[in-house]
Amino acid sequence: MTTKETPMRAIELFAGAGGLGMGISKAGFRPMQVVEWDRWCCDTIRENRKVKAGGISHWPLPTEGDIRAVDFRQHEGKIDLVTGGPPCQPFSLGGKHRAHADARDMWPEAVRVVRETRPRAFVFENVKGLTRASFATYLAHIVHQLTYPELTLRPGETWMEHMARLERHHTAKGGSDELRYNVVYRVLNAANHGVPQRRERVVFVGFRADLGIEWSFPEATHSLEALLWEQVRTGDYWERHEIAKRDRVLDPRFRARGMALLEKPADKPWLTVRDAIGDLPDPELQPELAAACLNHRFQGGARSYVGHTGSPLDEPAKTLKAGVHGVPGGENMLRRADGSVRYFSVRESARLQTFPDKYRFHGSWTESMRQLGNAVPVKLAQAVGENVARHLTAA
Template sequence: MRSIELFAGAGGLALGCERAGFRPELVVEWDKWACDTIRENKAAGHPLVSTWAVHQGDVREVDWNAYANDIALISGGPPCQPFSLGGKSRAFDDTRNMFPAALAAIEAVRPKAFLIENVRGLARKSFADYLEYLTLRLTYMQNPAGSDWSSDLATMTQWKKFGLTEEYGVVRALVNAANYGIPQQRHRIFFVGFRNDQELNWVFPEPTHTLDALLVDQWVTGQYWDRHEVARNSVPDMPSRFRRRVDALRVTGATKGTLPWRTVRDALVGLPEAGDSPLQGYKNHVAQKGARSYPGHTGSELDLPAKALKAGSHGVPGGENMMRTGDNVVRYFTVRESARLQTFPDDYELHGSWGEAMRQLGNAVPVELARKIAESVYSHLSMNRDRVSEGNEKVLV
């Protein structure tokens, strides 16, 4: 199925969609380094990007009419800074707010489905009205042409009240990537919509991994330590914040049939210790010096999912781009380790300096999270295609 990727960055969301079966017809990104990452991997023959046509430039300058009514999926993550907890949170007043550009592309192309991602800051109470506005705009795909978005929200609220025909059935979900097997606690909001000529009974994929299952794996059965060949006398102390919860799990064992959260230790299996120079056979795996811990900047724990990587290098809040070993020594993640946390393929190389590559990764959607959601969308569209084909055959008979 043909797709278009907006605000592609280094390609996390597009890679996941490619793995799910979509074939990006056009990949749009304005940042030179991110485009270089995709282009260089394409030149190296990486199979996931071999057919991608990369457009380096502003999404607002693309002639979307050339793709109208011929695309299965538009996917993308508009720049998150206007809504990020770490930014100035100027939202709709921020010149970097690209939701209007995403809406314009979807309106022009009218894909069978769309998949839009952004930071959980968008779900904050202070942005509640704007979040509802975006949901209704994606639903009706009509611009009420009021004086501003708030007056448009009032108009569309009336449309909803009186049952105006919806152009897209929209499902909105706030998810933690760790609950889908990503070794990182990354909370993001997703908008998934299906055009009204498709079946609209799609539901967001159910979580597959839980903290409780990890705690049982570590502190009840101990199988986690056995898998990682950690001697029982070397197992770290249980974090005090989990003791009461683990005691309850010893009694109930209730993990709802889910898999354990994946941890930093899980993600880094098979990677050798990085040094000052590149290791043969390991892309982007070079040590970065200068990490230090101080209050509020403590790094990610080895035996839990990482904190959400941030699009910064030094000094990001909480030390999200650092890891803390069992002896409380901190160091920066290498680019390859960070790519593992974002579930990028090991043979996919990030281009640019350490800070530049970390910025690309910090802005990315985890590839495997994208794949799981996109696979569900692909399956739903396939069922609709089969349903239409069967209907046409009956008419011919």
């Protein structure tokens, strides 16, 4: 049985700023290798490893570089879990939607690592855009590759030909000694798991078939209805934050939805922007106080326009985003009760992604926000990781 003294072993791919890996570590796994190509992300991991922030002091130094040049066969049969977020630009709603034709698609590398290490389980995540109808066939291709990682693409074979071969194999009687995984995937909203942000990601989980593990995604622990109960029906939310009645600004649609509730929901309430950052000094209005907080400086230039009006204080934040050339215009903003807007600071964004306050981000505001916009919320990763760990421990 795994204990704190003997944690399960993991490999973290496409580590980014460390959100997924940190959540998985909190769930009881210890990474044997951490791989990331971006130097700023690697600097962030190295710095926090050095200062022992975020509980990653036990991580190995990141393998910095192209994953395609890394041989993972040394880990064969020694790994409990492989995790990672293959670069998602091909599937992002804001990208060019090239999918399998995009050289940035790293799903084949994720499958290769599973094939070379034969872990007991894996957890991969990607943007919700991967589940678009236009990507349905390629999504099925990904799932089939993860199910049968040894059935590799042949020289000269197109991905559609590979897909057909995988389908034929899937409907035939496979060999008893083949490497096969039972794979499920689901779009998860981070707000439903205690993250103060409405962030939807598609998560893939697979268990090696020989383990005989039956698994399903963890149930949601938080809900909008529970938040509206406290905001509309009881007022407990406003009283907890000491907000005067004249300053209690709420979307009329939410107010009507709250009034329709007849009994208190059993879930915990969604966490809001105010819940997450309400105790931090405003970097625009209180710059001297804000300067005492790590990565908490005012960034000017925010403006609101149709469709991009910022995140209201008393709702979970809208999805933090990371553009190829910096933060997209009108995104990653706080909208105050009086309607004024400003960009979230790096520290505020880190809280919205549930990174600990001592966690340092390297690079400019734009670079740090890119790291955060691409990250998996730590709490969401931990929720999935703990569920996976329980089943692996019991197997």
